[in-house]
Structure formats: structure tokens, C-alpha cells
Amino acid sequence: MDAGIDRRAVLRGLAAAVAALPVLGAGAATAAAAAAAAPSSYGSWPVSTLEAFADTLVPGERRGPTDRAVAGAAAGPGAVQAGAVALLTAPELPLAPLLPGIATLLDARATGYAVTHLILLPLDRPPFVGLGFEHRTAVTAGLFQPDDPDRPIWQLLSFLVGLAFDTAAHLHTAQALADGHPGLTWIGFPAPGPDGLWRFPEHSYGRALAAPHPATTLSGSPA
Template sequence: MPAAPLGRRGLLKALAAATTVLAAGPLTTAPAEATASLTAWTTQSLEAFADTLIPGQRRHPGDLPIAGAVTGPGAVQAGAVQVLASPDLPLGPWLPEIAGLLDARALAWAATRLLWLPPGWPPFVGLPSDHRTALVTGLFDPADLDHPIWQVLALLVGLAFDTAAHQHTADALAAGHPGLTWIGFPAPDADGLWRFPEHSYNRPLADLHPNTTASGSPA
């Protein structure tokens, strides 16, 4: 259910710290451990938010958090909630409040538009797909007081899909990570390292300086 008002300064500090941790390298907590502390209500709201940003197909009939707007994998299948909830990040204690804030926005949205929300589900989950999209679009308006919160959450959701931030990249590819597979991320060489023998334009971009050392460093 919607939670008490956020302590925005503390939350923004936690969000900034989260982006710093992710920039340093992959998370180390197993996906099952990452979401163990979340209630179903919070998880469903976060899944619906992630699915609004990067839609995917439903996991099973009646999968209401995923709107089912497209075919193929989306942010939920790629582990967005696992990234948000990882104990490696400082967001865990804030996630119920973030979900509550999102659901409060959804309640207000539905009330002003006379939308029926299905009982037993978080309000944001109950919104039709087009209304979810319109609501989330407004959350990123610079005039919205809370827009930094949603901007950082969107960054983390994108990292889950595009980089498998909660897994080592080689392990994620070997396991068929939905996001990396969908975008065609290349597999590593046999030793687990990535090498790019061809220049991006198939030619050197500049002549090699004559004083360049054997390691490629400038003299």
C-alpha cells in the first residue's frame, strides 16, 4: 500500500550512491537473494514501472504487472527489479516508499480520469498500458518535484536490460540474458575476454606516432 512521504534528501543520496556502485562494476548478489525482502505489492509496482519503460511480453496469463504491449523480452525479464533491490545498492529500504509514491500518483491519475482499478492490485499495476505510459512520461517533467527519483530509477532499469548489471557479462550471455541477447551483444572469445580486431571504420583513425611504445602508450 502507499507508504509515508519520502525523505527526499536521503533518497536522492541513496540513488546517487547506487549509480556510483553500478559504474564500478557488476553487482554480486544472486537474483533470488536480491528480491527476497520485497513484498509482492512492492515488487508488482516496480515491475509495472520497469515494464512501462522497456515493455515485454507477459510471463503467463493474468500477469498484470506486465502490460503485454509487445512481444519479446522487456526490463522485467532482464532483471530490472533484481538490480533495484540488490543489497549491493543502498536502495532496498527505500523501494517500498518509491512504490508507494508511484501508486499514490496512479490513484490520483485514475481518480481524475474516472478509471476503474482492479481490486487486489497496486494502483499503478491496475492502470491500462496507455495510461501507465502517459503517467510515467509526466514523471520525467523537470517541473515535477520528484523527477530526479524517476530519472535514476530509469537509468537502473536501462542498465538491467542493456548491460545485465546484476551479473558478470560473460555469465549473463552464457545464460541467455534476455536484454543482451535481444540487442545482439557479442559473445567473448574462448578465454572469456572481448577483443575487437577490426577498427570501427575498418581503418585506423590516425597514423601511429613514431614514439609510441610497444604497449601502445605515448612516449
């Protein structure tokens, strides 16, 4: 099923977003505020679809009893709580105009899946959001098959979603930890030192993994 979007433009935009990630930390406070407000400009349906996709990749608990995008398939925070949409809509990234098209493409896939599996979708929410978590997972798995023509789009999008949870890429790391970022807190990311810098004095496994080669120099380099 064709959603009628320019797939090359979407792929270029996603690739540019990945390349632009290192600049996000510079204006973290301004970016976070703008990103928090940005999703409303797309309307509830595209945002809900993107949230449901993020929640399928890194599931978490529902934000409330009326939450439809988050399926509640896992305890604790997921990609949605960690700011996946805030990262995708960060002002420094060129994704904003592309997100409705990406959501439309995903909803088209969900509609096709529902038709072939005789699933009656509710009319008051996007097709992908209307699927149960098991079916969302099946649709998402199909997106990553080697023969899927849009596979690179979903690979890059899932990479960004993962970064939102694992690294809080749209925020300054020290501030994200201070604010209790759900993803960083959940994985136990270490806090910086008093000066705001990270240092790792214990950087080994704490035991010899193999006997040194006889020709190894005192500095640890091979002769």
C-alpha cells in the same frame, strides 16, 4: 499527492546505487542468488509496482496468463525478464530499504491520475499496476516533465532499469551471456573470446568518413 516519504533520502540512495554499480561484477554469483530472493521480503505490491514501472520503460511479453505487472505491450523480453528488480535489490546497492517508498510514491501518482481521468482502479492490485499500458505510459511521461519535483528520482531509477536490460549490470557479463540473459541476447551483445575477454579488431566504420587534413601526422594526430 504526497506519499509521505523522505525524497532526499531516496535521491541519495539512488545516486549511491549508480555510484556503486561498478562493484556488482565482483560477486556476481552470490549477488544474483541474493537478489533473486530479495523481492519477496517487500511483499507483492511494491514489487509489482516496480515491475510495472520497469515494463513501461522497456516493455516485454507477459510471463504467464496471470501476470499483471507486465502489460504484454511488446513481443520478446523486457526489463522485467532482464532482471530489473534483481538489479534494484542487489545486496551491493543501498536501495533495499527505499524501494517500498519509491513504489508508494509511484502508486500515489497513479491514484491521482486515475482520479483526474475518472478511471476505476481494481482493488486487488497496486494502483499503477491497475492502469492499462497506455495510462501507465502517460503517468510515466509526466514523471519526467521539467517541472516535476521528483524528476531526479525517476531519472535515476529509469537509468538503473535500462542498465538491467542493456548491460545485465547485476551479473558478470560473460556469465549472463552464457546463461542467455534476455536483454543481452535480444540486442545481440557479442560473446567474449575463448579467454573470456572482449576484443574488437574491427573497430572502425570500414570506410573513410572524411579526407584527412594535410597536416595530419602518420599516427593520425593533427600537427
